[in-house]
Every structure is written in C-alpha cells, then in structure tokens.
Amino acid sequence: MTWNRETFIATVGDAVWAPSIHNTQPWRFRRTAQSVDVLADAGRALPACDPHGRAARVSCGAAAYNLRLALAAAGEPAEYTFGRDDVLVHLTPGPPRPATPTEVRLHRQILRRHTNRFPFADRPVEPGVIAVLAAGAGEEGGWLEFMSGEQELYEVAALVRSADAQLSADPAYVAELRAWSSGADERVEGVGAAAAGPAPHPAEVLTRRDFGGPERDATRDPARTPLVAVLGAYGDGPADEVRAGMVLQRVLLAAADLGLAAGMFSQPIEVPPIRERLRRLLGRPDLPQLVLRFGYAPTTCYTNRRPVADVIEL
Ligand SMILES: Cc1cc2nc3c(=O)[nH]c(=O)nc-3n(C[C@H](O)[C@H](O)[C@H](O)COP(=O)(O)O)c2cc1C
Known part of the structure; x- marks a missing residue:
C-alpha cells in the first residue's frame, strides 16, 4: 500500500520548492496503488539551453530529494529506485520510523532555501x-x-x-x-x-x-x-x-x-x-x-x- 492521499499532497507541497532550471518546475508526481513516481514533464523542456533534458533531470532529482525528506519528516520514509524513460524516481513506503535530527533540520529549510543572485559579503566561509x-x-x-x-x-x-x-x-x-x-x-x-x-x-x-x-x-x-x-x-x-x-x-x-x-x-x-x-x-x-x-x-x-x-x- 502506498502513502495516503493527504500525505501525498502535503509532501508534494514540499517537493515543488526544489530549485529547477529557469524555475521551469519540469516535474510531475504520480500516486499509484503501490508507489509514488517522480516523472519528467516533457512539456516544460528548454530546447535551447537543455536540449537533452539533463538540467530537467537534475531539477527533478532535487524535487525527489525534497519528497523523500518530507516523507521521512512525516515518519513514513521512502525506499526508492531510479526509473526508466519519463519515470525518473520510483518511491515505495519503507518501514515507518521517526525522522532523524538531521532530517528534521534539513526539512525545515525547504521553504527558506532560495537562489541568491545578489552580492555576497567578503566574509570567508569557515x-x-x-x-x-x-x-x-x-x-x-x-x-x-x-x-x-x-x-x-x-x-x-x-x-x-x-x-x-x-x-x-x-x-x-x-x-x-x-x-x-x-x-x-x-x-x-x-x-x-x-x-x-x-x-x-x-x-x-x-x-x-x-x-x-x-x-x-x-x-x-x-x-x-x-x-x-x-x-x-x-x-x-x-x-x-x-x-x-x-x-x-x-x-x-x-x-x-x-x-x-x-x-x-x-x-x-x-x-x-x-x-x-x-x-x-x-x-x-x-x-x-x-x-x-x-x-x-x-x-x-x-x-x-x-x-x-x-x-x-x-
Ligand atoms: C540544474 C540547475 C541549473 C541552474 N542554473 C542556474 C544558473 O545558471 N544561474 C542561476 O542564476 N540560477 C540557476 N539555477 C537556479 C534556478 O534558476 C532556481 O532554482 C529557480 O529559479 C528557482 O528559484 P529558487 O532556487 O530561488 O527556489 C539552476 C538550477 C538548477 C536546478
């Protein structure tokens, strides 16, 4: 049995805050009886800058990571495999467990993270x-x-x-x-x-x-x-x-x-x-x-x- 509808919708709500090339959001999420699949959305391809869909796949991988993190934070972590053709990641429920402290911390950053194109301070990173x-x-x-x-x-x-x-x-x-x-x-x-x-x-x-x-x-x-x-x-x-x-x-x-x-x-x-x-x-x-x-x-x-x-x- 896969995740219930509410968990699916809530965790996709986190997944979409992933970065994507030109913010095209080139992903789809499909819930079946057994799994949740992350698919590439060919309709959002960038033929000039990304003719082979590489950057779109990187973007979908980032969204799949958010989805995994959100499911783990909900105590219902996923196991996953990489798929074929337009199915990029295939997630199935793993044994339930509480989220680790790292998962909790990273999950909290999903909405805070963003790309910064403004000047950075001249302070070195430790x-x-x-x-x-x-x-x-x-x-x-x-x-x-x-x-x-x-x-x-x-x-x-x-x-x-x-x-x-x-x-x-x-x-x-x-x-x-x-x-x-x-x-x-x-x-x-x-x-x-x-x-x-x-x-x-x-x-x-x-x-x-x-x-x-x-x-x-x-x-x-x-x-x-x-x-x-x-x-x-x-x-x-x-x-x-x-x-x-x-x-x-x-x-x-x-x-x-x-x-x-x-x-x-x-x-x-x-x-x-x-x-x-x-x-x-x-x-x-x-x-x-x-x-x-x-x-x-x-x-x-x-x-x-x-x-x-x-x-x-x-
Ligand atoms: C594969 C990939 C390539 C990207 N390349 C650039 C880039 O060259 N320049 C840039 O300013 N942002 C780049 N970005 C960042 C996206 O523009 C950004 O994630 C998107 O606009 C969403 O904004 P956010 O990251 O603030 O949520 C890239 C993101 C991804 C996933």
Missing part, C-alpha cells in the same frame, strides 16, 4: 562549514569539490565567462531565457526581476546568467574571491543526473541550515567542450553537473511555484 557540505554530498552519493586556490578559482571563472558569452550569442538561447524571465514576478514559474539580482557586471568574478535584472551603480561584487564548488555524481547517465539533483538539494538545504547563501552557475555545463574542460581541470572521470557559489548575504526574494494540483496525478 573550513568546518565547507567540510560539512562536502560530507553531505558524499552521503547522498555524489561529490562536491571546492576550489582551493585563486588560480583554480579564476580558471573556473574563465570557463563560466566563456560559456556565458557563447550561450548569449545564440538568439534561441536568449529568446528562451527572456520567455522564462519577463514578467515572472507575477507568474507561478520563471525567474522574475525581483529574484534576478542586479544585471551582471563585467567586473564580477563569476558571470551570472542574465535574467534581466536592473543595472546597478556599484561596479564590483564585494566578494573578490568567492567560494566556489563544483558538484557531480559518479557517472554521466540519466540516473546519475537525477542523483546529482538529490545531491544538489542535500547540499543546498545543509547550506541554508548553516546560514549560507548559495548561487548556481550552469553555463559551463551547457556548452559541451567547456564542460569537458571543466572535467579535465578537476581531474575527474565524471562530467561535472553544476558550479555553485556559497557565502554570506542577506535573504533575497523568492520565486513562485505552480499549485500542487497542477503537478499531481492521483
């Missing part, structure tokens, strides 16, 4: 905090590698900049980005001007994706040496991408719990030759899935979500 984030990624079956020196940081930053320039030269990419950002403050999806942060400035170390935020006077992000990490899973197949999404959400919730702000940079992942250069820079066998930035910053604006009724099949 090594102990960095170790907690990397350990969390490992526990979820992935890796989070922090750039340790300025040279490594600037090499990653150069890849982000070059990828952003290549993407921005593609009219289809720009049109898609505008479609998911214009007027989105009033919409239930997309990234609105309020969440976009100020317009990217050439003096910034890490080139942010341009969601159409307003020009600003200040020319420089105060954090001259931002804390940057690259995230991945052990493999490059579709299930590894879903896994990477679970790892991502685990890391982001842990960061929120530690009072850290986080930003995401997927431009270098979206240009295959640059993604390969990033992989070689890290000296890893697996392709990277996302570049992340952590630091201290005031809470900013939140994006919206579609109603739960729009994403469930009972």
